[in-house]
Amino acid sequence: MGFLFELSAGKQQQAAYNYNSDINERNAQVAEQQAEQLVFQEEQNIVDFRKQFDDLQAATSQAFRYNGWIANEGTPLKVALANAQEADEEIATRRYNAKVGREELKEQGTQERMQGTLNRMYGKAARTAGKARAVNSLIQTASAFASV
Amino acid sequence: MRVPTYSRQTKATAKTGAINFSVRANPGALSQGQSALAGMARSAENAALKWYETETKERRLSELTAAENAFKVQVQNQKIASLDQDPNTILYGNKATGTLSWEAQALQNMNTLANTIEDSKVRSSFMISAQQMILGERVSVYQNARNKQIDIAKANELQAAELLIKDAVQGNAAQRAAATLELFGGTQQVGSPNEPPRTVVGIFDEMADRGLITRTEAFNLTKTTQQRIAKSDFRTRLASADRSGNPDEAAQLVADVMDPKNFPNMKPEDRDTAFTQAVNLEQQLQKRAVQIAEKNETKASREQKNRHSENARDIVARIISANENPDDQTAQSNKPSSLDIANLLASDGISDSFARVAQDLINDVDADVRDPDLIAGIFADISNATTDEQIEDAVARITPNMGVGGTIPLQDALSLLRFADGKKAKTIETTDVEFYRQQLDDITGATAYRISGVGVGQDEIFRQVDAADTYRRLTTDPINPMSGRDAYRTVVEQFFRARKQRIDFLAPAPFLDEYFGGKRPSEWTAEDVSRARIAITTNRNLSQIEKTIEFETLDDITKLIDQRPPPPPPGDPQDGDPGWSSWLPNWWGNSESLSDREDDIRNPG
Numbered sequence: 001m002g003f004l005f006e007l008s009a010g011k012q013q014q015a016a017y018n019y020n021s022d023i024n025e026r027n028a029q030v031a032e033q034q035a036e037q038l039v040f041q042e043e044q045n046i047v048d049f050r051k052q053f054d055d056l057q058a059a060t061s062q063a064f065r066y067n068g069w070i071a072n073e074g075t076p077l078k079v080a081l082a083n084a085q086e087a088d089e090e091i092a093t094r095r096y097n098a099k100v101g102r103e104e105l106k107e108q109g110t111q112e113r114m115q116g117t118l119n120r121m122y123g124k125a126a127r128t129a130g131k132a133r134a135v136n137s138l139i140q141t142a143s144a145f146a147s148v
Numbered sequence: 149m150r151v152p153t154y155s156r157q158t159k160a161t162a163k164t165g166a167i168n169f170s171v172r173a174n175p176g177a178l179s180q181g182q183s184a185l186a187g188m189a190r191s192a193e194n195a196a197l198k199w200y201e202t203e204t205k206e207r208r209l210s211e212l213t214a215a216e217n218a219f220k221v222q223v224q225n226q227k228i229a230s231l232d233q234d235p236n237t238i239l240y241g242n243k244a245t246g247t248l249s250w251e252a253q254a255l256q257n258m259n260t261l262a263n264t265i266e267d268s269k270v271r272s273s274f275m276i277s278a279q280q281m282i283l284g285e286r287v288s289v290y291q292n293a294r295n296k297q298i299d300i301a302k303a304n305e306l307q308a309a310e311l312l313i314k315d316a317v318q319g320n321a322a323q324r325a326a327a328t329l330e331l332f333g334g335t336q337q338v339g340s341p342n343e344p345p346r347t348v349v350g351i352f353d354e355m356a357d358r359g360l361i362t363r364t365e366a367f368n369l370t371k372t373t374q375q376r377i378a379k380s381d382f383r384t385r386l387a388s389a390d391r392s393g394n395p396d397e398a399a400q401l402v403a404d405v406m407d408p409k410n411f412p413n414m415k416p417e418d419r420d421t422a423f424t425q426a427v428n429l430e431q432q433l434q435k436r437a438v439q440i441a442e443k444n445e446t447k448a449s450r451e452q453k454n455r456h457s458e459n460a461r462d463i464v465a466r467i468i469s470a471n472e473n474p475d476d477q478t479a480q481s482n483k484p485s486s487l488d489i490a491n492l493l494a495s496d497g498i499s500d501s502f503a504r505v506a507q508d509l510i511n512d513v514d515a516d517v518r519d520p521d522l523i524a525g526i527f528a529d530i531s532n533a534t535t536d537e538q539i540e541d542a543v544a545r546i547t548p549n550m551g552v553g554g555t556i557p558l559q560d561a562l563s564l565l566r567f568a569d570g571k572k573a574k575t576i577e578t579t580d581v582e583f584y585r586q587q588l589d590d591i592t593g594a595t596a597y598r599i600s601g602v603g604v605g606q607d608e609i610f611r612q613v614d615a616a617d618t619y620r621r622l623t624t625d626p627i628n629p630m631s632g633r634d635a636y637r638t639v640v641e642q643f644f645r646a647r648k649q650r651i652d653f654l655a656p657a658p659f660l661d662e663y664f665g666g667k668r669p670s671e672w673t674a675e676d677v678s679r680a681r682i683a684i685t686t687n688r689n690l691s692q693i694e695k696t697i698e699f700e701t702l703d704d705i706t707k708l709i710d711q712r713p714p715p716p717p718p719g720d721p722q723d724g725d726p727g728w729s730s731w732l733p734n735w736w737g738n739s740e741s742l743s744d745r746e747d748d749i750r751n752p753g
Contacts, residue, residue: 090156103165128181143195
């Protein structure tokens with residue numbers, strides 16, 4: 001009768017491994033979703049940044065004008081262009097960082113998937129081991145019977 | 149107013165977007181399936197191996213056991229067979245007959261059996277086991293063989309010793325000397341007296357030297373043999389004295405055996421026994437001498453008795469013949485005279501007493517009174533006698549009771565003498581008569597009465613005596629004796645009828661019919677008796693003995709008539725009539741009246 005329990009134990013182990021594999025899969029999907037969310041959120045932040053930068057440029061022009069400067073030529077222009085250059089670099093950097101973050105999250109997802117695959121392989125092996133142990137138990141029982 | 153400027157706030161990340169994977173494959177968990185399969189395979193392999201090992205071991209063990217058993221049987225058979233074999237052949241074999249020694253034969257059997265075993269391991273184990281078996285049995289078989297060798301040699305020597313003992317006991321002087329020397333050893337002068345004597349070792353000591361027996365056994369055997377020879381010497385002398393019949397020789401043996409110098413090797417208890425035997429023999433021989441003398445005397449006496457008896461019988465027979473045949477000249481001339489009697493008496497042919505009786509008989513003087521009891525007693529004594537001496541003793545009682553004043557008439561005396569002759573000659577008739585006499589005594593109760601002496605009435609005793617007397621008369625009638633069987637039947641029939649009729653004597657039915665004309669006993673009268681007596685006297689067909697018997701019956705009837713009470717007056721109740729209380733059984737038909745009883749007498753059976 002021992003062989004039946006060995007068989008059942010193998011199945012249980014496989015079920016546990018499969019469960020873990022499903023969690024890994026879910027974690028992978030979450031990581032991918034987080035990656036996309038990160039890029040989207042950064043783009044939203046860039047839009048907000050652009051508005052704030054426009055306000056800054058307007059304030060700069062206003063200041064120049066207040067100080068008597070022509071806002072769209074000469075130094076004010078150069079200052080405006082330098083600010084714009086800085087803002088563009090800011091946005092580019094932010095986008096770059098978001099992409100790197102997205103890749104990291106994707107890598108996490110990949111790792112989860114790999115763990116899931118491993119768990120499924122473990123489950124399969126456990127089931128095979130259960131079957132083998134069951135047959136082993138049968139052989140030992142038969143041998144014991146035969147030697148009686 | 150201050151002019152705001154913008155500097156970028158964010159710096160580019162140093163990260164590459166890739167991360168180090170922490171995922172690791174667990175080899176144990178991953179390979180557990182294969183590991184389990186490997187375990188399963190190992191188990192299967194172990195089980196198969198174990199099964200094969202067990203099977204092989206069992207097969208080998210079985211094969212080995214079978215071979216060992218077969219060999220064990222062979223060894224046992226060989227061992228049993230060795231019990232009947234010559235010990236030398238068992239130990240060393242016999243090349244002449246091609247027989248191997250026991251061990252060689254066992255080894256050969258072992259090799260033959262081993263060659264039939266295919267498995268080398270089994271064969272090797274069998275060889276080891278078989279060799280141990282041979283070794284174990286070899287000791288026992290060889291020991292037995294050696295014991296047998298010793299036993300055979302011992303038996304041969306003991307047999308030789310027995311022959312020497314025989315020579316020492318039964319041989320002549322030279323044989324005795326030689327046998328004694330060989331038995332017990334000593335020195336013997338051989339050749340000239342100057343030569344040293346030859347020393348001879350006794351047979352038992354020699355056996356001890358050869359290791360066949362122990363020294364103790366040799367000593368005991370020597371001593372026992374000396375005692376046996378001494379005992380045999382004594383027996384030889386005892387037998388010699390017995391054969392000689394000389395009491396003096398036995399007396400000399402008694403004296404010799406009392407002296408310890410004689411028969412020196414005899415055991416004290418044997419000497420005591422021998423002394424007793426010698427004394428007994430001496431007494432026996434003395435007694436035997438006396439007996440021989442007495443025997444010679446008794447023989448002469450018996451011869452005298454026989455001579456007297458034969459002559460007396462002859463004289464009585466001749467007298468009876470002459471008396472019964474007065475007209476026969478031959479019978480008359482054969483009648484002995486007084487001179488014949490005197491001559492016989494002078495030549496010791498008859499006794500003095502019979503001479504007187506014979507003289508009376510010649511002068512027709514017979515016994516006037518007859519004593520049936522005495523005659524029956526003498527007849528019984530002759531019947532019961534087992535030796536001739538006892539018969540003679542019974543016959544010797546006849547003569548003194550004959551003649552004047554005697555109680556044995558001539559006829560009875562002759563009958564008794566003839567019966568005694570038949571008894572001595574052991575004739576079939578006499579044996580028959582004796583047998584039926586005993587039967588008659590048994591059936592009439594005489595035997596029981598003789599043994600116990602109680603339980604019988606006087607009338608029964610009379611009937612028993614009469615039955616015995618009648619039987620004797622019928623069987624010893626000088627003219628026409630009846631066979632024992634017929635006499636027995638006749639007397640028994642009369643006896644039981646007399647008992648039934650309550651009369652004290654035996655009477656034949658034809659007699660009553662003839663002389664009393666069918667009358668009942670109650671009607672018998674003295675006149676009837678007188679007429680019957682006359683009729684018997686004048687009857688020519690009756691012999692003298694028959695007449696005597698008839699007269700006796702008449703005498704008994706006369707006594708019966710005399711004892712009968714006078715008849716009651718007419719009208720009174722008659723004797724034998726039933727009482728008033730028995731009217732019913734009488735009416736029913738069970739009457740036991742006197743008339744019925746009388747009718748029974750007339751119609752017996």
